[in-house]
Amino acid sequence: xxxxxxxxxxxxxxxxxxIADARRxxxxxxxxxxxxxxxVGLRHPPELYAALGDPDDAAYEPLAFGLPAAREAVxxxxxxxxxxxxxxSICLSAxxxxxxxxxxxxxxxxxxxxxxxxxxxxxxxxxxxxxDLELVPYRLAxxxxxxxxxxxxxxxxxxxxxxxAIVAIAPNNPTGNYLSDHEIAALDELAAARRLxxxxxxxxxxxxxxxxxxxGPLEGPRGALTFTLGGLSKLAALPQLKLAWTIxxxxxxxxxxxxxxxxxxxxxxxxxxxxxxxxxxxxLAAAPAIQATIRRRLRANLATLAxxxxxxxxxxxxxxxxxxxxxxxxxxxxxxxxxxxxxxxESADLICQPGYLYDLDGAYLALSLxxxxxxxxxxxxxxxxxxxxxxxSGP
Ligand SMILES: Cc1ncc(COP(=O)(O)O)c(C=O)c1O
Numbered sequence: 105x106x107x108x109x110x111x112x113x114x115x116x117x118x119x120x121x122x123i124a125d126a127r128r129x130x131x132x133x134x135x136x137x138x139x140x141x142x143x144v145g146l147r148h149p150p151e152l153y154a155a156l157g158d159p160d161d162a163a164y165e166p167l168a169f170g171l172p173a174a175r176e177a178v179x180x181x182x183x184x185x186x187x188x189x190x191x192x193s194i195c196l197s198a199x200x201x202x203x204x205x206x207x208x209x210x211x212x213x214x215x216x217x218x219x220x221x222x223x224x225x226x227x228x229x230x231x232x233x234x235x236d237l238e239l240v241p242y243r244l245a246x247x248x249x250x251x252x253x254x255x256x257x258x259x260x261x262x263x264x265x266x267x268x269a270i271v272a273i274a275p276n277n278p279t280g281n282y283l284s285d286h287e288i289a290a291l292d293e294l295a296a297a298r299r300l301x302x303x304x305x306x307x308x309x310x311x312x313x314x315x316x317x318x319x320g321p322l323e324g325p326r327g328a329l330t331f332t333l334g335g336l337s338k339l340a341a342l343p344q345l346k347l348a349w350t351i352x353x354x355x356x357x358x359x360x361x362x363x364x365x366x367x368x369x370x371x372x373x374x375x376x377x378x379x380x381x382x383x384x385x386x387x388l389a390a391a392p393a394i395q396a397t398i399r400r401r402l403r404a405n406l407a408t409l410a411x412x413x414x415x416x417x418x419x420x421x422x423x424x425x426x427x428x429x430x431x432x433x434x435x436x437x438x439x440x441x442x443x444x445x446x447x448x449x450e451s452a453d454l455i456c457q458p459g460y461l462y463d464l465d466g467a468y469l470a471l472s473l474x475x476x477x478x479x480x481x482x483x484x485x486x487x488x489x490x491x492x493x494x495x496x497s498g499p
Contacts, residue, residue: 109233119445123455134483135455139427139472141341146397146474148341152390155383156345164378168371170196170349174381178334178349181388187322189351193359195366198346198375200307200333201227204271206369207331207350208235210362211301212268219260219270219300221252223462225277240264241463249422250281254290261298269301270294274320275308278430278462278470280423282318296327301362303331307338307348308426310395313402318425322353329358336380338427340391341398345380402427402473405480409471412484417495427473430459433491435467444469444491452490454483 116124126133138144165171175194182189197203212218214236220228222241232239242260243253252272261267272291274283283291283304295302304321312318321330335348352359352366380387402423409420409429421430433444441458444467448454459468475483 109236122449131453133453133455134479136471136475136483137455137457139474144474145476155386156379158382161379161382166374168367170376171381174384177385177388193352195350195370196376197348200335200348203333203348203350204231207303209369210365212237216266216268217264219267223464224273226461244279250279252287267300269303271303273305275425277426278428280426282424288321292326292328301329305333307335310339312425313423326354329354340387341394347376347380404477405473408481409484412488416488429471429473431469433467441467448490452486454487
């Protein structure tokens with residue numbers, strides 16, 4: 105009856121069942137994993153939503169890449185980053201997830217392979233499955249900071265003749281590392297030399313935790329066909345409005361046919377609503393205010409985490425940007441990441457994400473840095489106390 109590609113394990117995980125059970129019992133749970141910006145007490149000014157109520161929005165113009173004024177607003181946003189874009193290279197979609205799906209349809213045939221960073225965002229597996237692609241992870245290495253392991257990427261590419269594209273995420277979720285200039289150049293060179301496309305997901309670009317500017321592939325001439333992804337869900341903390349974009353760059357001889365084909369794919373779905381497209385110039389103009397609020401929260405939460413784990417057996421991994429922090433807990437015989445997540449739920453009423461969800465081995469937990477600061481402060485104190493109780497009780 106059903107496709108092989110949709111034969112996913114859909115049962116709730118033991119941790120999800122335990123959380124549901126604790127909720128039913130009325131346990132006073134503190135959820136440290138909420139990354140939905142509309143559910144963590146962040147408020148946009150009400151005028152922002154007024155931009156969506158224009159009566160002229162009733163007119164429908166089915167344009168595959170989106171309304172010209174909306175695409176111009178995206179170009180204007182990048183001008184603010186010092187990047188001059190041709191509006192013709194910008195394609196709107198309802199989300200970056202959808203943008204990935206369209207790019208995979210553009211670039212790969214069933215059985216081809218997609219190179220993705222590991223650890224990274226779990227959605228990529230499903231996107232690859234839906235396009236009948238093999239997902240080939242390449243390593244991000246940690247030596248006090250996270251880096252693309254270029255040696256591993258080369259080895260994976262050598263072993264994957266059907267590779268069609270390399271995905272890079274900057275800053276990556278959950279490791280929070282941007283791409284260095286050297287990594288951008290190396291990825292570009294590798295992709296160009298092997299005639300692969302590069303997909304660079306920059307959805308968290310606007311959220312560095314320091315004030316260092318970070319560049320992407322659009323800031324400079326590139327040899328590979330490159331698609332840069334961004335969207336309102338993170339950049340303006342508006343996931344409910346469903347608008348994202350793909351920017352094609354690289355050699356014109358590749359960009360032009362890519363855009364011609366992408367236009368057919370986008371035209372097949374026409375998935376972006378008119379009101380959000382018409383409001384986009386005002387939504388993007390308002391975005392810096394919420395970005396500044398979020399960046400303050402990210403920094404405050406990181407400082408709280410750093411203070412709380414100092415001198416304990418828990419390590420806070422360094423974060424350059426994005427909305428996630430990783431904690432490394434002691435790896436004990438019966439306590440790996442899943443074990444700790446269960447233990448913290450049962451002993452401290454805490455919800456934390458085990459690192460295996462992102463392909464991390466060991467005893468890592470992922471926490472959302474969007475968590476309201478008061479809740480995070482209480483939660484991390486409970487977490488540290490629970491870990492210390494376990495360590496004090498001995499083997
Ligand atoms: C790295 C990364 N890319 C893309 C997305 C999806 O964004 P969108 O809401 O635009 O589909 C997420 C969502 O968490 C993400 O973490």
